[in-house]
Amino acid sequence: MPALDVFGAEPPWLQPLSALGAQVESAWRAGMTLPDALNRAAMDGMGGLAATGAGAGMRFVPQAVLARGMPYEGFIYGTGTVPTRENLHDFFNGLIWLHYPQAKRRLNALQAGAIATQGVGAVRGPLRDAVTVFDENGAVLFAPRELREALAARAWRRLFTDLRPLWRQARLEIFGHALLEQLVRPRKPLTAHVLLVPDAPESVADVDAWLAGALQPGRLEAKPFTPLPVLGVPGWWAENENFSFYDDSSVFRSARPASQYTTGVPPR
Structure with missing residues (x-):
């Protein structure tokens, strides 16, 4: 769970995510796992994921579900689930998935397509780098x-x-x-x-x-x-x-x- 009260002060850059972030953070701080807290917010309709067809079926799962050697972006694209760790980085990633599901799906599709064509590789290439x-x-x-x-x-x-x-x-x-x-x-x-x-x-x-x-x-x-x-x-x-x-x-x-x-x- 977060060590900080991230949404307590509500700085200007968090305002678009304010209601959504406060709900997820509160559940996470109360002891719910981060994937469960994000999934509950999605089911409650707090984010765009629950409100639009573009996000239909997207779920958050524990990081352990991602098998060793499986590309992260390819796993999301293939399963419709987002491996999520119990940290602030993945907390914000989850909020962005909820708030901007169409854009996140678009970026994921571009990443997964490039990986499928070119492999992971040491160099991402111009498209994957920009994404x-x-x-x-x-x-x-x-x-x-x-x-x-x-x-x-x-x-x-x-x-x-x-x-x-x-x-x-x-x-x-x-x-x-x-x-x-x-x-x-x-x-x-x-x-x-x-x-x-x-x-x-x-x-x-x-x-x-x-x-x-x-x-x-x-x-x-x-x-x-x-x-x-x-x-x-x-x-x-x-x-x-x-x-x-x-x-x-x-x-x-x-x-x-x-x-x-x-x-x-x-x-x-």
Whole structure:
């Protein structure tokens, strides 16, 4: 069970998962296994998994069910079950499965298909690498054009100070479960790899459905993500009210070659 009261403080990045996360965490802290707590939330209709056909049949099972040597993604695709450990990493992975079932199924299908064709291998290849980046560390930003352009250009001062009022019109949702786990203990360098939404409404009612349609192989292989230090988002961290927060060039960096693109965390 978790050592921390993760949803007690309800920081801004957890708001989309708030009701769902609080229910699962409460059951887990009370002694229920994490797979059972996630399954109960699904049955109660707290997450998208229970509410949409895309998630029908998906269940969480103990990690011990995954046989040695069986690829994790292939097992999920073949059985409709998610092996789940009793830790925060898999807690957040489960919440993302419940909240964004269509997008998670899409990523799983892409991973499983690539593994079936190419094997696991020491090198994942461009598609599996991009899927892993987004699955572990991704986010999606619906925002006015000016914000999207400033972020794409890594124009940090313009993005966070000159255009600060426009952030009230923006919507950033974190998808990556590894990033959510790291944000349990927030640190200034924590960075999401953001999928920007060009030529689209500034927000959508169903981010899950939008993502499921947007996560196409060709688009992913082109590595369309833009790094965003998430604690720089206005309203997400008190320290960024002092604009000197953004002068740290070790965090707010200029553009770098795509070949250096990495999650910084191992896949699960």
